Amino acid sequence: MAEGPRGTPRHVACVMDGNGRWAAQRSLPRTAGHEAAEAAVIDTIEAAHGAGVEWLTLYAFSTENWGRPGGEVEFLMRLARRTVRRRALFLHARGIRCRFLGTGDPRIPPALARDMADLTELTRRNRRMTLTIALDHGGRRDIVEAARSLIRGGVPADQVTEHSFAGHLPHPDTPDVDLVIRTSGEQRISNFMLWQVAYAEWIFPGALWPDFRAADFRECLDTYRRRDRRFGGVRAPAASGKGPR
Amino acid sequence: MSPAPVHDDPADVLGPHALLASYCDDARWGLAVVRATVLEAAHPQIGAALIDNSTFVTHPWRRLRNTLLSTRRIMDADPDVRDREAARLNRLHARISGTDEAGRPYSALDAGARAWVVATLFESTVTLARLSGESLDGPSMERLYGEFRAFLALLEGNADALPPTVPEFWPYYDGMLARGLENTEAIRVILYKLFAHVPAPPVLRGRPAVWAVGRAVGGPAAAMVVVATLPESFRRQAGLADLPGAGALSRGLHLGTGVATRLLPKAWTRTGTVMGLLDPEGEELPAVLEALRGRTGQAAALIRLLTPDRADAGPRAGDGPAARSADRFFAEVLDQTGNGTLDWPDLASMAREIAGRLDLDAADEERLYDAYARWWRELLADLDADGDGRITRGEYAAAASSLAGPALIRLAEVLFATADTDGDGDISAAEHRALFRTAFGRDLDGRPDGEDARARCSRADFVRDFVAFMSGQRSSTAYDALLVQA
Known part of the structure; x- marks a missing residue:
């Protein structure tokens, strides 16, 4: 994949931040913020789909979030389930392949795990865009898991390269992230896909996630296109791809 | 299909080149099997054996699966596989015997009863082909009949219990309808109990509500369609009600499935697909059908995602190692x-x-x-x-x-x-x-x-x-x- 129409990022990741603050500003319970986030998710998927983004990753729930009050976690799980079921046809009809990152946690309710597996199965053959939902995901944990997998595979130390290591990460076919959008003005990585974001551009729009809309997403893409990605060198040969080999 | 070579050896009429093999491979043939089962059940020996020994009312999907698998083996290219399956069926039938409620003995090895099973399968295949607008011409019908007789010969050693040609078959068939059959309990069990109580197929297990709704509509309709296609004299004798509109419904259904068979991707209407649905966990589908199994998996996933579900349903029965009452x-x-x-x-x-x-x-x-x-x-x-x-x-x-x-x-x-x-x-x-x-x-x-x-x-x-x-x-x-x- 060469530059494309001047650097539409191939892989965009969104850290969906600001639901709680959005609700607090309106004196609503935090759960109301999560509920309002669904519209932003759908809008973003539509916008990415329309703009020709091939890979979209949404960071929905991190390993650390299990520490939130039980009621909120439970609500999030129910919301996730409802969204998956309600949007399955919408996603399938648009030719979007859906996958989930970090669904192995036994605390995930079996019904939700089943629905996620079904959605994955249903959309397995779609190729227009790959949507990865990072649910209960931790970047460090992925790296540790990859290291374990390498050790179990008995790979000799001198044969471990960046490329071979990446093959042991979950969904190894996922290309490096080109652009990360983190809403609500927060400027932290928060343990998100640490390996894959090594050369990513970061954009921090001020909007809280429930307010984030297609127009905001397109604006982020424009900002990205204006930036000159260097991959640490003088000039990159391509604006996207697997990173340096 | 390549023109089948003419063999004198009866066993060689069977095999993947047979006309029957292409029918077995067509999912619509399942209807013919169900219809034939109703006619079979009217035979006093078979009716008694079905009532006493068969599990098809409680486990109809398993039985359908086994029937399809067995037919597939009978149509195998390798004569050894066919012989082995015939021997297995004979052993299975040899274990089925007893006396019916009227004290008459029955045996699943009875030559006349087995000929009747093959006859009903032949007649149902011909009838359903006609109803779906793909009537068999004379030579094809002779050929199909020859294959069914070869099937009987494979089981029995000879096909003497069936008339040698199609023109002689119809008088035999009509004669059986007129004199050889009874209004057995098995007919009613199949028509009313089986269709009304058929448990969910494996794909829909875990969605009892969906299945119950589908069955409430589909069960009576299926019974109606089967009844409507049965010979008039048989219906009269068995006292089966003639429902207005059933004939039109059944012709429409057969025609519709016939058209669908032509429009749908060929693989979808193959019996293998049906077997995939009967057995989503199965490992036995040939490699060609692997991709297809993916499709049925997708369809099952879609059905599960789209059907309403109580949000906080407890663990389903059989989910855990819990003791069963x-x-x-x-x-x-x-x-x-x-x-x-x-x-x-x-x-x-x-x-x-x-x-x-x-x-x-x-x-x-x-x-x-x-x-x-x-x-x-x-x-x-x-x-x-x-x-x-x-x-x-x-x-x-x-x-x-x-x-x-x-x-x-x-x-x-x-x-x-x-x-x-x-x-x-x-x-x-x-x-x-x-x-x-x-x-x-x-x-x-x-x-x-x-x-x-x-x-x-x-x-x-x-x-x-x-x-x-x-x-x-x-x-x-x-x-x-x-x-x-x-």
Whole structure:
């Protein structure tokens, strides 16, 4: 994949931040913020789909979030389930392949795990865009898991390269992230896909996630296109791809 | 299809080039099989055998699956496979005999009865081809008839019980309709009980509500369609109501499925697809159909995602290693024929299912049946309080805890030995699959271990699992799939 129409990022990741603050500003319970986030998710998927983004990753729930009050976690799980079921046809009809990152946690309710597996199965053959939902995901944990997998595979130390290591990460076919959008003005990585974001551009729009809309997403893409990605060198040969080999 | 070479050897009429093979491969043929079953059931010998021995009312999907698998073997290119299957069917039928309620003896090996089975299959295939607008011409009909006769000859050694040509067949058929049949209980059971109570196919298991709605509409419609296509004289004799509109409905349905068969991707209407639905966990589909199985998996996923579901449904029955109540175990596992009591045909049907799955040869099959028979005597001795040769629900519930006797353990050992085909003292993943048709999943440890080809099950583990399951102490996904579902 060469530059494309001047650097539409191939892989965009969104850290969906600001639901709680959005609700607090309106004196609503935090759960109301999560509920309002669904519209932003759908809008973003539509916008990415329309703009020709091939890979979209949404960071929905991190390993650390299990520490939130039980009621909120439970609500999030129910919301996730409802969204998956309600949007399955919408996603399938648009030719979007859906996958989930970090669904192995036994605390995930079996019904939700089943629905996620079904959605994955249903959309397995779609190729227009790959949507990865990072649910209960931790970047460090992925790296540790990859290291374990390498050790179990008995790979000799001198044969471990960046490329071979990446093959042991979950969904190894996922290309490096080109652009990360983190809403609500927060400027932290928060343990998100640490390996894959090594050369990513970061954009921090001020909007809280429930307010984030297609127009905001397109604006982020424009900002990205204006930036000159260097991959640490003088000039990159391509604006996207697997990173340096 | 290449023009079939003309052979004198009757067995060579069968095989993948046969006309019949292409029908077996068409999912619509399932309707012909159901319709033929109704006609078969009117034969006094067959009706009695069905009522006493068959599990199709309680496990219709399993029975359909087994029928399709068996037909496929009969149509195999290799004559040895065909002979083996014919021998297996003969052994299976040899075990089915008894006396009906009127005290008349019946046997599944009766030549006249078997000829009638083949005759109804032929007639149903011809009739449904006609109704779906693809009538057979004279030579094709002769050829198909020849293949059915070859099938009978494969089972019987000769096809003398069927007239030699099609023109002679119709008088025989009409004569049977007029004089050879009865209004048996089996007809009514098939038409009204089977269609109204047919359990969910494996794909829809876990969505009982969806299935119940579909069945409420589809069951009566299916019965109506089958009845409408039966010969007029037969309907009159069996006292089956002539419903207005049923004829039009059935012609429309057959025509519709005929058109659909032409429009849909060819693979979708193949019997293999249906078998994939009957057996979503199955491993047996040929490689060509692998992709297709993915499709049925997708369809199943979509159905599950789109059907409403109580948000906080508790764990479903059979999900965990929870003990099953004695009553439920009796109904779901032991009473295979669904007649409310436990008797020998129930255990024989378990042996039959296992022998069919493992494709046992005569000696192993004999050992398995013997082991089941010993267990049956043990059960009778322990549980049959009133000595009437049957075990009722009440008798079972009163003594259920003492079920794990020595004969049951012996049965587990025999089953282990037959399933351990390479005799290395362990059941490998492949051997386990042959028995349960699912990936290797030891229930005891909770977590299925699907990918690990090295996973093995030792004799002691196997015997313990089996005894725990059969004595109702623990439910098990693998045994549920074998003996409970479908």
